[in-house]
Amino acid sequence: MTSTISHCCVRLSDQRLSGFSLIECLVVNALALVLLSILLTASADMISAAQKAGDRSEQAIRARQVFDFLDSLVRTAQLPDTWTTDDITSEGEAVQYSLMDPCKEFGAVVTQPHWGGFRIVELANLSCLPGADTGVGLYVEQVLPCPDECGEGAGYQIVSTQCHLHREQTVEKFQWQVSWEKNMERPHRCLESAAWGRVQRIVLSHRSAEDSIEGVAVLRLQQIAQGLEATYRWSQPETMVLGIDAWQLSDLNRFSDLTGKEARLTSGRSHAVRVKAIIGPPRSETALPGLAIERLLVSAGRLSRG
Amino acid sequence: MWIDYAIAASIGFAGLLGLMQLTGELTALSMSAYQLTMAGFLLDELAAVSSWEGVSLTSAAQLCGPSEWGTQALHCGMIEAWLRALPQGDLSAAADGWVSLTWQQMDGSLMVITRSDASN
Numbered sequence: 001m002t003s004t005i006s007h008c009c010v011r012l013s014d015q016r017l018s019g020f021s022l023i024e025c026l027v028v029n030a031l032a033l034v035l036l037s038i039l040l041t042a043s044a045d046m047i048s049a050a051q052k053a054g055d056r057s058e059q060a061i062r063a064r065q066v067f068d069f070l071d072s073l074v075r076t077a078q079l080p081d082t083w084t085t086d087d088i089t090s091e092g093e094a095v096q097y098s099l100m101d102p103c104k105e106f107g108a109v110v111t112q113p114h115w116g117g118f119r120i121v122e123l124a125n126l127s128c129l130p131g132a133d134t135g136v137g138l139y140v141e142q143v144l145p146c147p148d149e150c151g152e153g154a155g156y157q158i159v160s161t162q163c164h165l166h167r168e169q170t171v172e173k174f175q176w177q178v179s180w181e182k183n184m185e186r187p188h189r190c191l192e193s194a195a196w197g198r199v200q201r202i203v204l205s206h207r208s209a210e211d212s213i214e215g216v217a218v219l220r221l222q223q224i225a226q227g228l229e230a231t232y233r234w235s236q237p238e239t240m241v242l243g244i245d246a247w248q249l250s251d252l253n254r255f256s257d258l259t260g261k262e263a264r265l266t267s268g269r270s271h272a273v274r275v276k277a278i279i280g281p282p283r284s285e286t287a288l289p290g291l292a293i294e295r296l297l298v299s300a301g302r303l304s305r306g
Numbered sequence: 307m308w309i310d311y312a313i314a315a316s317i318g319f320a321g322l323l324g325l326m327q328l329t330g331e332l333t334a335l336s337m338s339a340y341q342l343t344m345a346g347f348l349l350d351e352l353a354a355v356s357s358w359e360g361v362s363l364t365s366a367a368q369l370c371g372p373s374e375w376g377t378q379a380l381h382c383g384m385i386e387a388w389l390r391a392l393p394q395g396d397l398s399a400a401a402d403g404w405v406s407l408t409w410q411q412m413d414g415s416l417m418v419i420t421r422s423d424a425s426n
Contacts, residue, residue, distance in 0.1 A: 032315065039322045046329040053336035060343035067347070252358070272358050274383070293347065294384045296354040 052288060059279045059291040066219065066241055066277060067295050073202065074297045076142040076149075078116040079176070083145070083160075083195045102139050102201060103128035105232030106156055111177040115158055115199060116143040117299065120249045120273060123205055129222055131237045136249050137205035138273065143197050150184045150198035155224070157181040158199050163190040200224065205237065206247035212239075217280065219244045245290045246278040252296070271299040334412040341392055341417070345407050348388040348397075349421045352405065355382055356423075363423045364399035 020028070100106075103126055118140040123133055143158060144150040161175040178199050181187075187196055202223045209217045220237040252272040275295050281288040356366035370382035389395040392409035394416075399405050406420045 028311070036318070039319070043322060043325055043329070046326050046333070050329040050333040050336065053333045053340070057336040057339040057343070060340045064343050064346065067350070071350070272354075295347065295351055296358060296383055298354045298357045 055282050055288050056291070058282045059288075062241065062243065062282075063277065063279045063291060063293045066244070066279075067275075067293065069240075070138075070204075070275060070295070070297055073140045073142065073204075074118060074299060076116070076144060077118045077140050078299055079114065079143055080145045080195070080197070100141070102126055102203060102234075106178050106180065106199075111161060111175045113175055115176055115178065116141050117271060118273065118297070119271070120251050121203065123203075126203070129203060129234050129237075131222075133205060133207055133211065135206060137203045138249060138275070140202045140204070142200040142202065144200060145195060145197040146184050147186070152184055154180070154182045155184065156199040157184060157187070157196060159187050159190065159196040160194050163187055163194040163196070203234070204240070206244060207237075209245075214239065214242060216242050217245050218242055219247065219277075243280040243282065244277055245280040246276075248276040250274045250276075273297050337412050338417075341409060341411070342419075344388050344391055345409065345417075345419055348385055348392075349405070349407060349419065351383050351385055351388075352397075353421065355385070362403065363405050363421065364403055367397050367399040367405040370397070 102121060118138060121137050121139040123129065123135055123137045126137075146157075156178050157180075158176050158178045161177055184196075184198055187194075190196070200223060202221060205220050205222070207218050207220055209215060212218050218239045219241040221240045222234050222237045225233050225235045250273070252274055273296075275297055276292065277294075278290040278292045280290050352366050352370060353363060355370065356363045359366065361369070366382075370385045385397075389397060392407075394408070394410040396408045397405065398408070402422075404420050404422045406418055408416055408418045411417050
């Protein structure tokens with residue numbers, strides 16, 4: 001019996017020697033917890049920084065998409081280059097534009113030397129736009145060359161007045177005429193070389209978060225309805241981009257004189273509008289301010305990506 | 307038991323360090339995308355200013371660059387602000403009509419994008 005107890009004690013004593021004491025365990029655990037908490041804090045900070053950088057990048061990319069779209073609108077807001085480079089229209093005339101009232105429909109056949117352009121409009125004055133808000137909008141009149149870019153549906157077709165002339169006939173001044181057509185096929189009896197296209201009108205407007213159905217501020221787009229009926233009407237606004245917190249437009253072709261009256265600059269230069277948009281953060285929980293981007297949109301020249 | 311502790315601790319550390327490395331790379335990637343987008347905006351704005359003012363792209367770059375008198379000659383919009391937002395951002399014009407925008411990325415390497423009047 002004695003020998004058994006003695007053997008047991010020796011074994012217990014051996015076990016104590018090979019393990020940790022309670023103090024040692026506590027110290028090790030405390031050290032491990034301190035290290036773990038430091039690492040977790042650092043990781044959380046880094047994850048938060050990565051999330052913020054990702055959100056900021058997403059804001060910038062969204063801004064890029066908006067302004068690329070605006071650039072593409074402005075690029076087509078004049079007669080295409082291929083229509084004006086063959087000495088038919090002089091260089092000075094090529095950058096001019098003739099923009100009609102958005103609410104004024106085209107007549108049976110409208111003829112004028114220039115088509116396309118863009119300008120700032122007061123939405124409150126445009127009674128023809130369904131669902132329009134107050135504030136300002138960007139009105140764009142595009143000229144889309146057919147058959148590549150104009151689509152097929154009914155709409156306003158633009159064609160040269162020389163289209164129906166015989167080769168030996170000429171007109172004094174080059175003119176373009178617009179009329180409603182059921183489709184955008186090549187006009188009948190038109191010369192092979194004659195260009196034709198579609199005239200499209202677009203209004204971009206902004207709606208604040210309080211007024212929008214989505215609960216966030218949006219940029220909206222409206223265009224002439226392309227129905228088969230020849231009634232001139234504007235479509236309901238479509239949401240183009242979500243999360244545009246603010247949108248400001250200023251016309252660089254207008255200036256205030258000393259008396260405070262607004263006047264237009266001479267038309268020899270190209271037309272320009274300065275657009276400022278504040279792009280909201282992609283996630284509301286991210287404490288990130290809106291990204292303000294200001295860009296100049298110029299009618300002349302073909303702007304492409306950097 | 308010491309060995310077990312050491313192995314467990316090293317695995318944990320390696321995992322956390324890997325996570326930190328990953329988040330660091332994600333941050334760098336997002337920053338690069340942001341800087342590249344801003345640089346694109348800058349060159350687009352420069353092209354628009356040159357078109358509006360009727361000067362060449364290189365002239366616009368010289369006038370909108372970081373010189374004290376330059377911004378008084380042209381209304382350069384946000385070009386200066388964007389240039390400041392790019393680390394070590396520098397806008398330079400070459401004699402052959404090319405404009406180059408250089409900035410330093412997070413990993414220390416230099417990024418250069420160029421543009422010419424012909425691409426406007």
